[in-house]
Amino acid sequence: MDAIAGESYEIATMYPEFLSTANTADIPLALTTLNYAFRTEQRHKALYEKALAALQANQVNTLSSDYYVCPTCGNTYDATPPKRCRVSMTSSDRMQKISAV
């Protein structure tokens, strides 16, 4: 629950403020990077919520044992990723596969 709360804060408060500051300062690279992080944190929150729901329902075995992380933006997929990352358009060939032990 703490992880979900942390992601919620980042999505609702932290990244919107960072994006506003970068926009005001007119720093396009910062805007791109922060937008990647903002969108990726939304995905992370959803994955945490999914894991918590599975845990509470005693259905952890329904969760994926393989995750794919985009090296560009950190977006995470709990199934085979699309050909290009939905956030950064990075090729799925570059995704790092993380498997449960």
Ligand SMILES: [Fe+2]
């Ligand atoms: Fe990405």
